[in-house]
Amino acid sequence: MSDVANTHVVLNAEGPQLSTRLSRRAALKRGIFGALALYLGRSGVLPRHAWAFDPTLPATKPAKAKAVIQIWMWGGPPHLDTFDPKPEAGSDYCGPFTSPIATNVSGIRINELLTELAKIADKYSLIRSMTHGVNAHETASYLVQTGRMPGDRIVYPAVGAVVAYFKGQPPEYEGLIPPYIVLTEPQGRFSEAGFLGPRFKPFATGGDPARTPFTVEGIVTPGVTVARQKSRRELLQNLDLLRQVMGDDPQIQEIKQAEEQAYDLILGTSGKAFDPSEEPQEVREKYGTTTFGQSCLVARRMVERGVRYITINYKGWDTHKENFVVMRRKLPEFDRGLASLIQDLADRGLLDSTIVWCCGEFGRTPKIAWEAPWNGGRHHYGPAFSALVAGGGFKGGHVVGATDRTGSEVKDRPVHPTDLIASMYELLGIDPGTTIRHPQGYMVRLIPEPENGATSGGLLREIM
């Protein structure tokens, strides 16, 4: 019986695992190269910089888009006060925002505070007919980012985890930085990785990019010098007896590999990618010196270094109370950060290969709650909301779909979350009809079959 036959490599969504421990003699007989190759999967080369890997991965198609920046407006931004203004609907609907401004694309008007975005409407398209009808944060967040309704015993991964799964692994991905980043905190209400498991969770930076230094958790540690990092590492290697004794155990291989990657970031130069203070001051100011503005800048730096998926978890849009007070504060910050990001990506020739998508889990009620305690508030609204998409093969200067006179219902070209997600997959060269392996062994389609009762308006062909 061959040694290989004695060793079962179990493939699952987390990559290969040795189900049996290699005995020391078997490992020696086969040669450590063989053992490592078996453990490390398809290439037989130690993928030092692999953040995740799975040899069962289907090949991706040629793609227009290489990277995605998702601006997640957590809480649900008011579509009437951003990209779908309704000045004719009266003050019970539009409140103080009665004069939307024209953009550089004729016929497209947006909220009057979005002055910078108005100058570059030819670079993005607006989807004004997003709809799913769900008014609860958790379910809607899950639905907008996985394309699925919860409840069928499978917990699906969010778009970012799927992109990390397909595009964030060697040989395609060689970066030292994790391929899926969230600035700065994970969403927390649902597990972004779903059944793909923790390897495909986003790396959360923590810290605040608007502060210097931007203390990226685990990578940037003020107060610990490089020399001390190195001497600590040496001390650890000397003292770690169990590791020395159990050298050929798969668990030891795993921790060693994880540690090498970690030290590449701690001691190497790639951790610098997170540092927006390397940018000229005027660039930093252009984006705005806010957490959101600087997050947009860091996202651009990540894209330049080949990171595949960056989520900016942008909180504060759940404006049940005093919506207009919040909007006056928030919209200029949002406008400045997002417009600078899109313009900067375009100036650097990166917009063609980078998708930027921007929305929340739903819109907000078109009719304003003027009464106390809301004092001009808007509540959750799933029947209609807006999304902005740019780059990576999405055309600019278009509007997809429309809502009715008051922004209450989609009257033209409904776009469901699955349609937007499937369109992004298509641009990324990931076949929306492809399947991935569930840890329980069966194959799961990325996007549900339309005939299985899933509502769909089809791919966004008109802007692709």
Place this chain on the structure above:
Amino acid sequence: MRNPVPIGFLLAALTVTATFAAIPPEPVEPFDSNQEFSVRNRIDELLAARWKEQGITPALICSDAVFLRRVYLDLIGTLPTESEARKFLEDRDPRKRERLIDELLNRPEYADYWTMRWGDVLRIKAEFPINLWPNAVQAYNRWLYSSLARNKPYDQFVRELLTSSGSNFRVGPVNFYRATQDRSPKGIAQVVALTFMGVRTDQWPREKLEGMAAFFSQISFKPTMEWKEEIVSWDPYAGSAATQQAPPREAMFPDGVKIQLPADRDPRQVFADWLISPKNPWFAKNAVNRIWYWLFGRGIIHEPDDIRDDNPAVAPEVLSYLESELVRSGWDLKHIYRLICNSATYQLSCISRSQNPQASIYFAYYPMRRLDAEVLIDAICQITGTSEEYWSMVPEPYTIIPQGERAIRLGDASITSAFLELFGRPPRDVGLVSERTNRMTASQRLHLLNSSHILRKIEEGPGLEWARTSYANPRQTVTRLYLTILSRYPTEKEWQILKQTTAKSSRLSREMVVDLIWALMNSTEFLYRH
């Protein structure tokens, strides 16, 4: 060439492999004792026969220090303190291991830890996608904790879960039926099969699942005037209003026996009677196999929630023995823990002495596993004298967990914690054991090596202030740190390494102490069960 293999690394790996390619002639300090395996109970007898048949040499019995740490982590999810470690290591009683097992089984942390483990299986979670709501989570956890603390007989434990009625806020076990994403009779049948039979129903013929679902077709979930309160009860007409159909009168047990549902009896009772019978082929087997899995990281049938004919047990005779012991003892779960932990098999070292790759699936050495997320953060907090902030933003008003609460006691997978998320706490979405992932990732490694979260605990944690300020007696400081963090005394070899590091001075500096704490807390020995 892309990603060149670092030659130095491979040479190092080769050296290690070459050194230990043969059976180590001597026990490896400090992990092995110098004791060979010898049969202590029936489990050992049965497994030893398997090893003989397979040509497997078992590992040596582990050292006292390894046993101490292992059994604390495995039975109560808690690291021994410095004084507990010292006391056990200095104890000369030859029966001290047995005594320690009994002691731990009676500690309150036993119930804490197993409430957490059972909470995974029972999917206890306030929010999405399981929506128990916080009040119900508390009621459920209280019931679970007291059942485990009192060592409620397992048959009674399951009967209560399956047949209770009442408010989800008052009667904890009624939440069993609410803790599922799909509350249809079929959805419930799937959850019952998974939880108490270890069986996945995905491949079942339709007729079989429907036959079992009939037992759960008369459960009613009725809202009250209290926000998010629900009364779970037997209602013979439940569901018929929604489906416009009379509830099924015939049901089928998973073993194929059909039965007419009596009109005057809750069908849940009828099912429970069948399930918890000593003759049931799944019930006791699933229970003991799961406990085995919890203690060894691998089931005798593996995975433990995938029991089926074409997934055979590696040692069915061990399972049968444990099943009969569970029944004979009056469904006493602690009896099973006691049998396993007192076996020589459980007490084997993690250093394999067999060249046979089958050694691991026959449990011929103890398998290393990374500490669970909750156990790891609790251990870090215990050593450093620090605590974590746990809370949940949903639903309003927020759930704020009191300062100093341990992670193993959280009892709700909806509580927000970046650390627990990062280290693979199970989401409790479906209740499969594979939801918990203890594989080490690069992001986890970064966090432990270099995050401000962990470094602050090491540099400022009040629990270690004594060490950071005691310079005069290095030997004493080092010894105490080893006992606190690794639950053992430093070996002479380690002492030599440290002496070389600190050779330039006879006193320790704060920086040296911090670095030593950091190194010990980042060692494989600390981060893994072994």
